Amino acid sequence: MxxxxxxxxxxxxxxxxxxxxxxxxxxxxxxxxxxxxxxxxxxxxxxxxxxxxxxxxxxxxxxxxxxxxxxxxxxxxxxxxxxxxxxxxxxxxxxxxxxxxxxxxxxxxxxxxxxxxxxxxxxxxxxxxxxxxxxxxxxxxxxxxxxxxxxxxxxxxxxxxxxxPTVRDADGLAISARNAYLTPNQRDEALAVHQALMRAREMVDAGVRSADRVVAEATHIMAAKRRLRVIYIAVVNRETMEPMREVVPGVSLMAVAFWVDEIRLTDNIPL
CATH class of the missing domain: 3.40.50.620 (HUPs)
Incomplete structure (x- = not known):
């Protein structure tokens, strides 16, 4: 080499x-x-x-x-x-x-x-x-x-x-080698994470700046899926990974890690 x-x-x-x-x-x-x-x-x-x-x-x-x-x-x-x-x-x-x-x-x-x-x-x-x-x-x-x-x-x-940028399948799921572990039912539940992230971006685009409000709404969407367990979900500074109380467009990132049954996955979206 x-x-x-x-x-x-x-x-x-x-x-x-x-x-x-x-x-x-x-x-x-x-x-x-x-x-x-x-x-x-x-x-x-x-x-x-x-x-x-x-x-x-x-x-x-x-x-x-x-x-x-x-x-x-x-x-x-x-x-x-x-x-x-x-x-x-x-x-x-x-x-x-x-x-x-x-x-x-x-x-x-x-x-x-x-x-x-x-x-x-x-x-x-x-x-x-x-x-x-x-x-x-x-x-x-x-x-x-x-x-x-x-x-x-x-x-x-x-x-x-x-x-x-993150590459996603047509259904929105972020592509990952670990997606191969997912059954069709597990994959269907995992799609709620992308839906939650998109909702967070919609809120920010509409003028919401409270990180707590954005996180609460995203968490609510994911909580509807019984196979999903959130490990963390946070609005952070995209360079330092420090938590942010207020969303700053172009600086903030929503990051999430979650279990789908025993499979651990992550995703994120710039806000």
């Missing part, structure tokens, strides 16, 4: 890295196309990172299909498909970690305390191997974008962060 990246860099190409857990889908396709449209050499990494999964999370059953992922990357014109082995990334006695202690603390940082330390540790290693000019990320994982942005700024890494 180092040699391939050096060769691309020597040819004058800008390198864009898209780090993924695999199980590539339409959201990842949008990232590849965004990078290609910018004229970058596109490097897609596929690695189910054990460091970002908690003890009772779905690491063992997380969908893995390297052949299908490689075929998708080839079809979309990615330049490099990078799928390192776990023992390569984290050999025995690996003992270093990277943490960010502000933006990572609320929201998913409460319910998944190892998530962002695992992501940052893995991604910093990927960045050191590839040394890309740009890191391409989806806004579906908005807190992850904010955490990585803060960490790269704090550590003075010369990497541009490029983001693409």
């Amino acid at each position: 180092r040699a391939s990246a050096a060769e691309l860099r020597a040819s004058g190409r800008r390198l864009a890295l898209i780090p993924t857990l695999g199980a590539l889908h339409a959201g990842h396709v949008s990232l590849i196309r965004l990078a290609r449209a910018r004229g970058d050499a596109v490097i897609v990494s596929v690695f189910v990172n054990p460091l970002q999964f908690g003890a009772n999370e779905d690491f063992a059953k997380y969908p893995r299909n390297a052949a299908a992922d490689a075929a998708l990357c080839e079809r979309e014109g990615a330049d490099v498909f990078f799928a390192p082995a776990t023992e390569e990334m984290f050999p025995k006695h690996f003992s270093t970690a990277v943490t960010e202690d502000r933006v990572s603390k609320p929201l998913c940082g409460v319910s998944r305390p190892v998530l962002f330390k695992g992501v940052l540790t893995c991604w910093l290693k990927l960045l050191n191997v590839v040394q890309p000019h740009a890191l391409v990320m989806g806004e579906k994982d908005f807190q992850q974008v904010a955490v990585v942005r803060k960490a790269l700024a704090d550590l003075a890494l010369p990497v541009e962060i490029v983001t693409a």
Whole structure:
């Protein structure tokens, strides 16, 4: 990978890295196309990172299909498909970690305390191997974008962060590898989350600025579905993830994490 990246860099190409857990889908396709449209050499990494999964999370059953992922990357014109082995990334006695202690603390940082330390540790290693000019990320994982942005700024890494909007299926459900776990009935109930987020945006567009009112209305819509359990729902500053009492259009974001039975999903919408 180092040699391939050096060769691309020597040819004058800008390198864009898209780090993924695999199980590539339409959201990842949008990232590849965004990078290609910018004229970058596109490097897609596929690695189910054990460091970002908690003890009772779905690491063992997380969908893995390297052949299908490689075929998708080839079809979309990615330049490099990078799928390192776990023992390569984290050999025995690996003992270093990277943490960010502000933006990572609320929201998913409460319910998944190892998530962002695992992501940052893995991604910093990927960045050191590839040394890309740009890191391409989806806004579906908005807190992850904010955490990585803060960490790269704090550590003075010369990497541009490029983001693409959340990609949704025709019914509005945000595309995620974990959607594959959903039964038709579970999926139908999960759609209430998108309805709640859209209602929140409608309220803000109509002039409502009270974060409590917007959250209450969204919560009411989701509460009608018996399979849904809200982990958190909040109006936050999209850069710091700090809670906001008043909605500031262009600054605020509504973020939600929820269970559909035993399946954990997230979504968000800029307000």
